[in-house]
Amino acid sequence: MKITDQDIIHAARQLRDEENEQLHVTPWHRHHRFHVPSWLVTIPAAALIGFLLGIWFNGKTKNNMPLTAMTDTVYIKVTEPSVKADTLTHTAPQPVFVRTKAPKVKHYSPHPSPGRSIAEDKIRYDLLVKN
Amino acid sequence: MLIPLRLSALSDEQLMKRASQGNERAFEELYNRHARRLQGFFSRRLGNDADLAADFMHDTFLRLYAARERYQGNRDFRAWLYTIAYNLLKNHFRRNLPLPASEERDDVIPDNSDVEVEIDATILHDALRNVLKSMPEPLSLLFSLHYEEELTIPQIAQITQLPEGTVKSRLHKVMTTIKIKLKQYENN
Numbered sequence: 115m116k117i118t119d120q121d122i123i124h125a126a127r128q129l130r131d132e133e134n135e136q137l138h139v140t141p142w143h144r145h146h147r148f149h150v151p152s153w154l155v156t157i158p159a160a161a162l163i164g165f166l167l168g169i170w171f172n173g174k175t176k177n178n179m180p181l182t183a184m185t186d187t188v189y190i191k192v193t194e195p196s197v198k199a200d201t202l203t204h205t206a207p208q209p210v211f212v213r214t215k216a217p218k219v220k221h222y223s224p225h226p227s228p229g230r231s232i233a234e235d236k237i238r239y240d241l242l243v244k245n
Numbered sequence: 246m247l248i249p250l251r252l253s254a255l256s257d258e259q260l261m262k263r264a265s266q267g268n269e270r271a272f273e274e275l276y277n278r279h280a281r282r283l284q285g286f287f288s289r290r291l292g293n294d295a296d297l298a299a300d301f302m303h304d305t306f307l308r309l310y311a312a313r314e315r316y317q318g319n320r321d322f323r324a325w326l327y328t329i330a331y332n333l334l335k336n337h338f339r340r341n342l343p344l345p346a347s348e349e350r351d352d353v354i355p356d357n358s359d360v361e362v363e364i365d366a367t368i369l370h371d372a373l374r375n376v377l378k379s380m381p382e383p384l385s386l387l388f389s390l391h392y393e394e395e396l397t398i399p400q401i402a403q404i405t406q407l408p409e410g411t412v413k414s415r416l417h418k419v420m421t422t423i424k425i426k427l428k429q430y431e432n433n
Contacts, residue, residue: 117362117369117427119420123392125373130393133293134285140299142276142306 257322265316272313275322276306283330286394289377290334290386301337305330324400327390331404338382360424363431372430376423387412388419 115121232239252260252274263271280302288298308329316325364372377385390396390404398416402409 115363115366117364117424121366121369122373122420122423122427125369126377126388126392129370129374130285130289133288134281137281137284137288137295138299139281139284140303142273142280 258318258320261313261316261322261325262318264310265313272310279323279326280306282394283326286327286330286389287334289389289393290382291337292378301330301333304333308333321400321403323396324403327394327396327400328404331386331390334386360421360428362424362427364427368430372427373423376426379426380419380422384415384419384422387415388423391416 252263252271255263255271255274257275257278260271260275264275283305284298284302287301288295291297291301305326309326377388380388387401387405390401391398396404398409398412401407401412405412407415
């Protein structure tokens with residue numbers, strides 16, 4: 115086949131198209147936009163995440179801690195009932211039973227009682243008023 | 246949706262005018278139109294080095310972007326784009342491949358227009374690929390600009406800063422050289 119100028123031009127353009135089709139062309143915005151190194155993003159992001167996780171974790175554990183772990187010193191103000199002089203002299207009127215009778219000496223039975231001890235009742239039986 | 250459709254209907258020069266006024270999408274449209282073709286041009290000129298070609302294409306568009314505000318509306322966009330590309334290539338070859346100036350090469354180009362070649366059409370592509378690779382860079386570049394990139398003779402004259410008559414005569418000699426080189430594939 116006799117080759118003309120047009121055959122050469124046509125073949126050259128076909129070669130061009132084949133080669134151009136195989137190229138990988140990066141989109142413009144990937145070239146153009148300011149490219150930040152990955153480490154410059156990763157490190158501050160990791161620090162921020164760590165900071166937020168720290169706050170969250172610290173808040174969670176603080177509730178379970180004893181009071182002394184949360185504060186260095188705990189001051190507890192104890193208010194003692196002040197005893198006034200006039201309260202000693204003027205006693206409140208007491209029941210006759212209490213005023214007149216001396217407290218009984220407790221008699222313990224040599225045999226253990228089958229019931230519960232009155233000490234366990236936590237009731238001041240000696241203050242009971244007899245009607 | 247209206248903006249991309251409208252941009253795609255504009256000419257290169259209209260897009261460049263908009264880009265020079267700060268329209269980023271207009272410049273992106275220009276990139277989408279010409280990037281692949283320009284990268285292919287660089288790839289063929291740089292021995293099919295895809296990464297280097299991508300870098301050159303990227304560099305060309307960055308230079309164009311940097312100079313966008315200086316664009317004058319009456320300037321041929323493709324001629325401007327390929328002028329940047331041509332200068333990048335020229336600097337690259339000057340640094341890496343010290344070739345004789347194209348004017349000196351005119352002596353070795355035969356001025357014979359009636360070269361006849363007969364090659365089987367099936368091997369023409371491979372033969373032409375080999376011939377173009379073996380051509381001296383200034384000739385191959387001229388061939389590429391005119392026949393592959395389809396730039397006109399006035400555009401090439403503007404890019405290479407040569408008179409139009411010189412471009413025309415050199416292109417004729419380039420074609421003759423290709424035919425002579427293709428003759429070695431005649432009986433294969």
